[in-house]
Amino acid sequence: MICPDLVKSRFEKSFASYDAHAAVQADISAELFAQWQRQRPQAGRLLELGCGTGNLTRRLAGLIGLENVYLNDLCRQSAGLTALFPAGCARFLAGDMESVALPQDLDAVVSASAVQWANDLPRLLGRCADSLKRGGWLVLSSFGPQHYAETKALTGIGLTYYSLEQYCDWLAPQFDIVCTQQTLRRLVFAQPSMVLAHMRHTGVSGVQRTPWSRRQLRAFEADYTARFGSGAGVPLTYHPLLLLARKK
Numbered sequence: 001m002i003c004p005d006l007v008k009s010r011f012e013k014s015f016a017s018y019d020a021h022a023a024v025q026a027d028i029s030a031e032l033f034a035q036w037q038r039q040r041p042q043a044g045r046l047l048e049l050g051c052g053t054g055n056l057t058r059r060l061a062g063l064i065g066l067e068n069v070y071l072n073d074l075c076r077q078s079a080g081l082t083a084l085f086p087a088g089c090a091r092f093l094a095g096d097m098e099s100v101a102l103p104q105d106l107d108a109v110v111s112a113s114a115v116q117w118a119n120d121l122p123r124l125l126g127r128c129a130d131s132l133k134r135g136g137w138l139v140l141s142s143f144g145p146q147h148y149a150e151t152k153a154l155t156g157i158g159l160t161y162y163s164l165e166q167y168c169d170w171l172a173p174q175f176d177i178v179c180t181q182q183t184l185r186r187l188v189f190a191q192p193s194m195v196l197a198h199m200r201h202t203g204v205s206g207v208q209r210t211p212w213s214r215r216q217l218r219a220f221e222a223d224y225t226a227r228f229g230s231g232a233g234v235p236l237t238y239h240p241l242l243l244l245a246r247k248k
Contacts, residue, residue, distance in 0.1 A: 002119050002159070004096045008074040011052070011203040012139050015077045018053050021201035024185060027111040028240045029055040032141045035179055036110075036244055039139055043107040048072065049097045049128075050114025051129035054081045060110065061085055070103050096101045098124055108137040113240075115157050116142045122170050129174040138175060142167070144182055144239035148204075149238070151195065154220060164241045175245035185238040193217075197238050 011018075019026070033056060044067040051057045051071045060069070061084040069090040071081055082090035093100050097111075098118055109128045119122040128138055143161050152158040164182050171177065188196050212220070228234050 001116060006075060007117055012075050012077065014201055014203040015053065015075060017201040018203060021198055022055070024187070025113045025202070025240050026055050028141050029059065032056065032112055032139060032242050033059040033179065035242060036137065036139045038227070039178065039244065041108065043137065044068070045103070045106045046070070046108045046110065047103060047106050049109065049111040049132065050117070051078050051081055052114070054084070056110065056112040057081045057084060060178055072097055072100060102131040104131055105133045106131050106136055107133065108139060110139040112141045115140055116161060121162065123134050124174055125170050129247060134244065135245055136247045138171070138245045138247070141240055141242045144241050145238055146184060147239040149237045150224065154227070161239065164243070167243055171245050175247055177243070177245050179244040181242040185240070186235045187238070188233045188235050190233045192234055193219040195224070195234060198236065
């Protein structure tokens with residue numbers, strides 16, 4: 001069970017460092033937005049779930065025809081992103097995306113690298129469907145089963161990452177799938193401690209409830225190097241998923 005308060009605390013602590021360390025997430029947001037814009041969507045009323053530091057939000061702010069924008073996040077620092085939009089256009093919805101009241105009759109629900117934090121992902125996707133008008137867009141990115149494979153193999157700790165096929169199965173009753181995409185991307189670090197620092201700076205240590213002892217840390221670093229290391233360093237795998245769908 002993911003604890004929203006713990007996730008909120010970890011992301012608030014990493015808020016200032018996030019953008020400097022989240023190049024992959026920034027690339028994902030850019031690609032997600034580009035794929036959606038190729039569909040020439042009309043979106044007067046839009047909700048972004050998990051807007052974070054605004055990687056996707058800043059792109060949304062350039063859309064023509066926006067009337068009502070709702071930005072959601074656990075972290076109250078994200079509220080400042082409403083200033084990217086014309087006065088009176090944007091409203092911040094603070095809280096857990098699984099329980100916060102969602103606006104209705106939306107033209108689009110968008111989310112980049114956030115929905116994987118849901119405890120009940122099928123229910124969250126159902127909430128998104130209920131908030132959309134017919135023909136409305138669901139535009140999201142998440143991560144697949146190979147995401148952070150190295151750290152999860154060694155520790156057994158991490159989120160449950162679902163396949164693109166599973167997302168499509170969940171959405172099929174209420175959506176027409178328009179576009180899907182998945183890739184693998186591996187970052188290489190000089191040593192395992194830098195992997196942990198990277199994850200901490202991007203908030204993804206939010207499922208680790210207790211800190212490691214020095215002995216545990218040394219064991220992790222030795223195991224990581226032995227199992228995954230090479231002359232170039234040690235890898236960390238990203239497995240981004242992109243999905244565009246329209247409500248039936």
